[in-house]
Amino acid sequence: MLAMLHALVAGASKRDVCWLYGARNGSEHPFASETRQLLGALPRHHSQICYSAPDPEDRLHIDFDVRGHLDMRVIEQLNLPRDGDFYICGPTGFMSDLSAGLASFGVAKDRIRTEIFGTGPLMTPGIAASPRQTPHVPAGPPGSGPMVSFARSGLNVRWGSSFKSLLELAEACDVPVRWSCRTGVCHNCETGLVAGNVSYQPEPIDAAADGNLLICCSRPEGNVVIDL
Ligand code: FES
Known part of the structure; x- marks a missing residue:
């Protein structure tokens, strides 16, 4: 523009x-x-x-x-x-x-x-693509935070303070995700929130639709189930 x-x-x-x-x-x-x-x-x-x-x-x-x-x-x-x-x-x-x-x-x-x-080229394949690796718990010591369940991947992992967002946790687990801006603007990372609540940092410009979350800028507030 x-x-x-x-x-x-x-x-x-x-x-x-x-x-x-x-x-x-x-x-x-x-x-x-x-x-x-x-x-x-x-x-x-x-x-x-x-x-x-x-x-x-x-x-x-x-x-x-x-x-x-x-x-x-x-x-x-x-x-x-x-x-x-x-x-x-x-x-x-x-x-x-x-x-x-x-x-x-x-x-x-x-x-x-x-x-x-x-930026289009940064877009990752999204949940429809096949994971390169079977989703797994992240490397390093396990987190002690709320339970994060990636429903489609059949993976339950504890949130750890070393992650800045649920997107970072998903990436560390090789859970297939899609994203672009990573700052709550583009909504490419918008995903279904099956259960639980999240908080945002930074706050997205436009809120996710009801029942969804933006994984790039959110953290779990208690146990969550995500449609990934
Ligand atoms: S990646 Fe752009 S809003 Fe999450």
Whole structure:
């Protein structure tokens, strides 16, 4: 998206350009000043920045425009032209919600383009692939924490404090997993939580669906059963 903005500025575009951006707060808003500068060079630009959890130092109408998530409610209020070209980049849930919302809004499907936030080549094969090795307990001394059960793999292991996330534990056990960002953004690691509860560090940008968890940034709060 940033590259597109640079290209528009380099070509002295006179097009209407509307830049919509959602972040948790200013500390998680990369390239904010660069973007602002580029938009300032486009004579027909509009911008709407949404912060879902602004920090006290984030200034309304200066650093951001809307308190809340970037969603269809925001887009409908902007009354964007239905014959515009829409480029969406973000987590899969965010993109599918907006794509469906824009289609209901009257935007033709061939005018909606999406790009997943994350780096494709890092994606691992996922739970459908065959494990390279039979899942096993991790090397080293056993953990003393809650029991983590990987249901599909038929493996029960104790959580250990040396792991930063359930994803790290699964990898140490050769349980097949999929992931991309490893920071709670892309949802590629979203998996069914059959039983138990987890806590998040960091908090994901968008919560996992009911009954699911993001294994890349979660730890067990008591015994858990995971659909892996
Ligand atoms: S790997 Fe991206 S949210 Fe977990």
